Amino acid sequence: MLAxxxxxxxxLYVLLLLIACFYLIPVYVVLVTSFKTNTEVSLSQMWxxxxxxxxxxxxxxxxxxxxxxxxxxxxxIPATILASxxxxxxxxxxxxxxxxxxxxxxxxxxxxMFIPYQSVLIPLLKVLDLISLYNTIPGLILVHVVYGIPxxxxxxxxFYASIPTDIIESAQIDGTGYWGIYRHIILPLSISGFVVxxxxxxxxxxxxxxxxxxxxxxxxxxxxxxxxxxxxxxxVQFNEQMASALIASIPTLIVYIFLGKYFVRGLLAGSVKG
Amino acid sequence: MDVQLxxxxxxxxxxxxxxGKIWSMITLIPSMILLLIFVYGxxxxxxxxxxxxxxxxxxxxxxxxxxxxxxxxxxFRFQSDIRNMVVFTVLFILICLIVGLCLALLIxxxxxxxxxxxxxxxxxxxxxxxxxxxxWSWLLNPDTGVNLILKAFGLKHVPQWFLSTRIVPGIPxxxxxxxxxxxxxxxxxxxxxxxxxxxxxxxxxxxxGIPDExxxxxKIDGANAWxxxxxxxxxxxxxxxxxxxxxxxxASLKVFGLIYAMTGPGQDFVTDMPSMNMFQTTYxxxxxxxxxxxxxxxxILIALFIIPYLISTLREEE
Numbered sequence: 001m002l003a004x005x006x007x008x009x010x011x012l013y014v015l016l017l018l019i020a021c022f023y024l025i026p027v028y029v030v031l032v033t034s035f036k037t038n039t040e041v042s043l044s045q046m047w048x049x050x051x052x053x054x055x056x057x058x059x060x061x062x063x064x065x066x067x068x069x070x071x072x073x074x075x076x077i078p079a080t081i082l083a084s085x086x087x088x089x090x091x092x093x094x095x096x097x098x099x100x101x102x103x104x105x106x107x108x109x110x111x112x113m114f115i116p117y118q119s120v121l122i123p124l125l126k127v128l129d130l131i132s133l134y135n136t137i138p139g140l141i142l143v144h145v146v147y148g149i150p151x152x153x154x155x156x157x158x159f160y161a162s163i164p165t166d167i168i169e170s171a172q173i174d175g176t177g178y179w180g181i182y183r184h185i186i187l188p189l190s191i192s193g194f195v196v197x198x199x200x201x202x203x204x205x206x207x208x209x210x211x212x213x214x215x216x217x218x219x220x221x222x223x224x225x226x227x228x229x230x231x232x233x234x235x236v237q238f239n240e241q242m243a244s245a246l247i248a249s250i251p252t253l254i255v256y257i258f259l260g261k262y263f264v265r266g267l268l269a270g271s272v273k274g
Numbered sequence: 275m276d277v278q279l280x281x282x283x284x285x286x287x288x289x290x291x292x293x294g295k296i297w298s299m300i301t302l303i304p305s306m307i308l309l310l311i312f313v314y315g316x317x318x319x320x321x322x323x324x325x326x327x328x329x330x331x332x333x334x335x336x337x338x339x340x341x342x343x344x345x346x347x348x349x350f351r352f353q354s355d356i357r358n359m360v361v362f363t364v365l366f367i368l369i370c371l372i373v374g375l376c377l378a379l380l381i382x383x384x385x386x387x388x389x390x391x392x393x394x395x396x397x398x399x400x401x402x403x404x405x406x407x408x409x410w411s412w413l414l415n416p417d418t419g420v421n422l423i424l425k426a427f428g429l430k431h432v433p434q435w436f437l438s439t440r441i442v443p444g445i446p447x448x449x450x451x452x453x454x455x456x457x458x459x460x461x462x463x464x465x466x467x468x469x470x471x472x473x474x475x476x477x478x479x480x481x482x483g484i485p486d487e488x489x490x491x492x493k494i495d496g497a498n499a500w501x502x503x504x505x506x507x508x509x510x511x512x513x514x515x516x517x518x519x520x521x522x523x524x525a526s527l528k529v530f531g532l533i534y535a536m537t538g539p540g541q542d543f544v545t546d547m548p549s550m551n552m553f554q555t556t557y558x559x560x561x562x563x564x565x566x567x568x569x570x571x572x573x574i575l576i577a578l579f580i581i582p583y584l585i586s587t588l589r590e591e592e
Contacts, residue, residue: 016380020394023467026409029419033412043418089301097298103588105302112313114580116528118552118569120316122323122562127316146312149305178297207402209531210549214557224404228535231408238412245405256400260393263400264475271476271517 033242034058041239061230061243067219068226069247075137075222076205079144084197086145087152091193092186094153095160096168097178106157113150113270117210125214140215140222144205151204152197155269159193160186192262199259200266203252223248317573324566331560338563346567350449354543355551355568361454362462362547363526369466370522371515374473379503381474382481392478396471403468407535410464411436436460436537439544455544457537465532469525473518480514481507520583527576548572 033041034057036050041057062069094106124143125134133139163186171181212222221229227248231241256263324343327336346352377395381388398406413419414435421432436457444451484507492502530549539546539554548568556565 012380012383012385016385016391019377019380020391023394023398026398026406026413026467029413030409043415044422046412046418046422086305090305093298093301097294099295099298102298103592105306107584107588108314109305109309110584111580112309114524114576115313115317116549116569116572116576118530118549118565119320119573120312121320121552121569122556122566123316123319124312146308149309153305172294178294203400207404207531209402209404209534210553213534214553224402224531227402227408228404231411231535241408242412245408249401249405252400252402253397256393256397260396264396267396267399267472267475268479271521 030242030246033239034061034246036239038237038239041237057237057239057243058247060240061247064230064240065223065226065244065247068221068223071137071220072206072223072251075140075144076202079141079148079205080198080201082141082145083148083152083201084194086149087154087156087197088187088190088193089182090149090153091156091158091160092182095157096163096165096181096186106153109150109153111150112147113154117147121210121214128215134215135217135220137216137220140211140220143211143215144201144208147211148201148204151270152201155197155200155266156190156193158269159190159196163189195259196262196265196269199255199262200270202255203263206252320566321570323563324570326563328562329560329564333562342563342567346564346571348449351539351543351546351551352548352568353448353450355546355548357450357452358455358458358543358545359527359547362458362529363523365454365458365462366465366469366526367519367522369462370470370473371518373466373470374477374518375511377470377474378477378481381478392475395474398468399471401468403529403531404535406464406468407532407537410460410467411536414460414463433459436540436545439541441544455540457540457544461533461536461545464536465526465529468532469522473522476514476518476521477511480511484510516583520579523579524576527572 029046032049033046035053035055037052037054037056040050040052040054090109094102128134128139128143133142167185168181171185176184206222207224208222209224209228212225213228216222216225227244230236230244325337325339327334327338329342381392381395385391415421416432416434416437421435424432433456438456440456441451441453442456444453446452488506488510489502492506497505528549529547530553533545533547533550534553537545539550548571552565552568552572555561555568559565
């Protein structure tokens, strides 16, 4: 009986490792290809390790992508901070001070997170053009802040729901007002809420393609658009393409590796049931 | 004294509460204004554009009623989009549900290094759709990648992946052939790789929420692992499954970056999607009204899933 159990456990781990290998196939290919020289990258030797590890492709990719990489940071960081702040005060209002109709407001906010953004694109570009923000990074920041409000509000509303109402009631009795309670009680307890919303929003903005390609032209394009341009060009070799994909993915991967726990919480909050 | 305090206490609190509620509404005003303009106003605007004659660079707001809808629905491209979208969404969700549930069950066996495996199966979600598309388009390039391995196993006729133009079974219907475009399977592999971790994470949360007493009771009743799974665990995961289906459907109807980076519309539009069609029709073809039609159709399809889901979720909460 024990022997069967042990064999079963062994099989379980073999299975888990095999699946893990499947998920890692693209990572392997990206890494080995990125470190190959132009002469060594060939269709028939795709799976082989490089004979000679070279930084040539990564250098070339960085040369092409570097400025766009910078654009993505200039875009993602302010957009993340602003959307999280909106999310925090909205979440506080909707979870701790439920007025009549609060759920209708919440519904109207939430729906914005599921719409196909194509359905707002034509007017959006017109309006950005009108306020001189078309083809600018601030314009793209505005877009991401607005369409990031729903998910950030949802994350913070779920997060604040777990803070006991008693604390707020006793602060009220002590005479603390709406904003006093927010500043002295809610905000200090919000750190992990900001981490969850921040990581989620940063990843979404960094990885976004539709708004990026619609709102910006060179040289203001974020890294995702630059990556697609490089990959779509007939003259760029595969080692440089894979190196570009690697560079474009590194920031979100680092965030995921170090703060994955919070990423999962954002993910689960995003499915509405917190 | 005590009696007096008891009297004034609630009164004072009610007053404070109402001023707090007013502040609560004021807090929400900026966001509501932004969203009323950028979501609802713009949707209305797009809806209006879809009924105009604006089909060149120069705006033309002459009303033509639903004529654009008629035109778009009769095009080969849009009919292909609808076929592709339905095929893709159904297969994508089915596979993600099965893979996600299997992974969650494997991870839920009190294994060592649980967080390692969980993070590994989920990491593709942290990567952009376009990077995923670029990498998988190379892995599934018919001349290399996966096909090299298939050839090494002695397969003579290797699949053409996203370059295939076959549609199986390809029954003529409308302008198009109805069936499963083989090229979509390549897109499917990439998107399952990217999103199955989501299903796993939500299923895992669902599994952890099942009370242990239920499983214990099944054990005492003499049910084996298989029976316990079918008659105790699976029914408990109904709500979780609904959640996953809704979220993945919304994601699948919007899929854009992956297609754009991996295949584009494809030959004969075998991998085209409404999102892609809208983008090219509007910004490369300058057919603004027809682009608006496509985006409104996308919105309606998503709304059909999302609105009932949101309403029922918010009701449940109350």
